[in-house]
Amino acid sequence: MTTHPRILQVGYGAFGATHLDAWAGLVPATALTVADPRPDARAAAAARVPGIAVVADWRDGLAAVDAVDVLTPTDTHHAIAAAAIAAGRHLFLEKPMTVDAAEARDLEARAARTGVTVQGGLYFRFHPKARALHALVRAGGVGRLRFLQGKFAGFKRARGDSGALLNDAVHFIDLFGWLAGERPATVHCVTRDHFGRGSEDLALATLVYPSGVVAHVETGYIQPGRWPDTVVPGAVTSKEVQVSGSEGAVEIDFAAETMVRHRVRHEFADGLWRPVFAGSAPVAAEAADPVAVVRAELAHFLDCIARRRPPDAGLAECGVGLALVLDAARRSAATGTVARVEA
Ligand SMILES: NC(=O)c1ccc[n+]([C@@H]2O[C@H](COP(=O)([O-])OP(=O)(O)OC[C@H]3O[C@@H](n4cnc5c(N)ncnc54)[C@H](O)[C@@H]3O)[C@@H](O)[C@H]2O)c1
Numbered sequence: 001m002t003t004h005p006r007i008l009q010v011g012y013g014a015f016g017a018t019h020l021d022a023w024a025g026l027v028p029a030t031a032l033t034v035a036d037p038r039p040d041a042r043a044a045a046a047a048r049v050p051g052i053a054v055v056a057d058w059r060d061g062l063a064a065v066d067a068v069d070v071l072t073p074t075d076t077h078h079a080i081a082a083a084a085i086a087a088g089r090h091l092f093l094e095k096p097m098t099v100d101a102a103e104a105r106d107l108e109a110r111a112a113r114t115g116v117t118v119q120g121g122l123y124f125r126f127h128p129k130a131r132a133l134h135a136l137v138r139a140g141g142v143g144r145l146r147f148l149q150g151k152f153a154g155f156k157r158a159r160g161d162s163g164a165l166l167n168d169a170v171h172f173i174d175l176f177g178w179l180a181g182e183r184p185a186t187v188h189c190v191t192r193d194h195f196g197r198g199s200e201d202l203a204l205a206t207l208v209y210p211s212g213v214v215a216h217v218e219t220g221y222i223q224p225g226r227w228p229d230t231v232v233p234g235a236v237t238s239k240e241v242q243v244s245g246s247e248g249a250v251e252i253d254f255a256a257e258t259m260v261r262h263r264v265r266h267e268f269a270d271g272l273w274r275p276v277f278a279g280s281a282p283v284a285a286e287a288a289d290p291v292a293v294v295r296a297e298l299a300h301f302l303d304c305i306a307r308r309r310p311p312d313a314g315l316a317e318c319g320v321g322l323a324l325v326l327d328a329a330r331r332s333a334a335t336g337t338v339a340r341v342e343a
Helices: 014-023 039-048 074-086 099-114 129-136 166-182 288-306 315-335
Strands: 008-009 031-034 051-054 067-070 091-095 118-121 143-153 186-192 200-209 214-220 238-245 248-253 258-269 272-282
Touching: 008 014, 014 031, 014 039, 014 129, 014 288, 039 051, 067 074, 067 288, 074 091, 074 099, 091 288, 099 315, 118 288, 118 315, 129 166, 129 238, 129 258, 143 166, 166 186, 166 200, 166 214, 166 238, 166 315, 186 248, 200 248, 200 315
Parallel strands: 008 031, 008 067, 031 051, 067 091, 091 118, 143 214
Antiparallel strands: 143 238, 186 200, 200 214, 238 248, 248 258, 258 272
């Protein structure tokens, strides 16, 4: 690798400027190339960070770079990722890394052969409040973990490349598995395609983990959200989680930037189980700037390449593992039964 790794960002759509700004904070503009078939996207990228190179076809940028950052529609990820890996390029692949587990397994096998670093774009793993929650939960701050619930929903455009499961539920299913330290054993999922477009606009998933921890994730585009979305222009969404354990609970409203810890346990007295409160207080954690969060993800990626160590949010956990849960969710929704997550 040269002093500064040379980066090819493939795709400059809604999330494109956030990634490009993040890269511009890590490497010089002359180390950056953006590929997008849309001329307006290439012009916008070139105007945003003067000095970068732009190409219409990502294949034309592959030879001259060290790493590839893919943020194109999900159904294009596998082909671009497979070619990048075959060319020996390190790979950052936005969520959902692939359409299904079969594609993820294929990429895993290819990456093992060439030895490149592959990291997924799982935003919440680098979000200051989610990281504070992870540290608190793993340190036993809510006692024994019991229930995780999340709402990632609101009035926003239904993307053409995927439904609410792959596009939205993926975030909190990953976050909850990371918090629980395990992959769910079963999923019961209900979805609806009210728009008749072939993908769900409402998805409700209940996940049960081997330890007995339960999680529920609500996603969709037909229920009201509460805040202007920081990533999708014009959307009004809610991104909230509540995590409950034997000794308390934590709730985060990611859009409102609030995080509150409740110290509470149920005790048996006078024939009843009653909550015994020991106070609620805000937890201090930085506000999240999307560019700073993505910059943290990408800085980790570069660090893992330099040190030849496996990244957090790697292909095994966030590619194959997450896709196995999402595949089970789709099987459950299709059959109306509880689906077992494949090992
Ligand atoms: N982590 C997050 O919080 C987050 C947020 C938004 C999007 N994403 C993910 O990022 C990816 C892109 O999302 P988006 O909202 O920017 O999508 P988008 O549809 O707005 O933009 C996709 C861009 O890719 C371009 N494109 C399509 N095929 C291409 C190809 N073969 N080569 C080069 N460019 C190509 C399109 O012209 C378009 O400009 C998706 O995987 C999405 O799930 C992640």
